[in-house]
Amino acid sequence: MSDSSDDSYTLEDAKDEVGILRRVTEDVVEGIRSAENEDVLEFLIEDERLDVIHDGERGLGQVRRSVLESPLASDRLKRVVSLRGDETPKEILVPNDVERNAKVALEAGKPVVLYGPTGTGKTTFAKQLARETGIGYTLNTATPSWTPSDIIGGISPDYTGDSLSYRTKLGCVSEAVQRARRFDVEYGVILDEITRADISKIFGPLYTAIENPHQTIFETDEGETIELDERVNIICTMNMSDRTVNELDNAITRRFAMIELDEYEEDKRRQLFKDWITTHVTDHTDLGESEILRLFERDYQGINHGHESTSQGSIMRFGPMHYRDIAVFLGVGCREGGEYEYDQTDAVGQAFRTYIVPRLLNAAAFPQIERIAEHYRAMNGEFEEFDLSPAAELAERELEQERRQMGSYE
Secondary structure (H helix, E strand, C coil), X not given: CCCXXXXXXXXXXXHHCHHHHCCCHHHHHHHHHCECCHHHHHHXXXXXXXXXXXXXXXXXXXXXXHHHHCCXXXXXXXXXXXXXXXXXXXXXXXXXXXXHHHHHHHHCCCCEEEEECCXXXXXXXXXXXXXXXXXXXXXXXXXXXXXXXXXCEEEEEECCCCCCEEEEEECHHHHHHHHHHHHCCCEEEEEECHHHCCHHHHCXXXXXXXXXXXXXXXXXXXXXXXXXXXXXXXXXXXXXXXXXXXXXXXXXXXHCEEEECCCCCHHHHHHHHHHHHHHHHHCCXXXXXXXXXXXXXXXXXXXXXXECCCCECCCCCCCCCHXXXXXXXXXXXXXXXXXXXXXXXXXXXXXXXXXXXXXXXXXXXXXHHHHHHHXXXXXXXXXXXXXXXXXXXXXXXXXXXXXXXXXXXX
């Protein structure tokens, strides 16, 4: 490292020593800590991407920590290192009022629950919301085994010594508080798919903390106390395919802002479909772009709004994000050398059988299963250029099995 009279590390120093900086992590960290101004940090991080060289494509290594701790680093540069490797789409497609309501709720100090049918992009929007309202975030997906310790913290066995001992371990919310404090930034913590866990059980201590934000909720082995911090934005997602808001514990609806994601604006939904088809299907298969788009639209409309010909309404609420999987399947399966290179029309039905129908059946009651089977029989007749019989047959088999089970109870 260069020694200057005022011990500050200049842009010229960094440029002269960039070869060494690319090899020695400690010199990069020292350069960031003694930087003369933010121009030095911009050169090291944006121009030379030394955080990627030393810390990897993502994760919080020594170089990124030093940027986050630097009083010279702007929020924009802190976002660069915090979100390095994050491929969350920048364009927000949810309805404008959904985005605005969620941002206002967080600004007002309320945790947010994004709820709605499967496939409406709740997790994607949660990450976009965390990016928009903070410097960084963590994503934590709930499981049936979650306990309050996964949220707040608890005692965990430590096997690093000669004998078994126990240490305190932070939960995901407590970790977010610690990071917001350490770097003096707004930080997001996403609790994804919380309906997988027992909400009333895992959120008990968190409810108390929300009601009493200055109350200590956890203490580390080092004596650091954890309280909820206004710089921490708590964002949850909840799949409502098997329950309604009315069926939730009142405790969560009183303490969280409930933001529904359901219908996308038609032009944005169609644009999603077009983008996926163009990216994954058009240049890799012989399938017609316009017909695949019409199929996606017809299927989506039939599930969500029913068919005019039968005067029947919605089968269930079902989001547009599922159709990306169809486009990727077709692109991979029908490309040159792919499994369906010579059976591309068959691939369409197999894709629906693999991705769409199982997800519909998973959340369907008996009357809906009847409607799903009827829907795909009609779709198979309408789209003669595609073989949708595999999708229809899967729904039919499920329907027959349900009928047998119902008969055994009579």
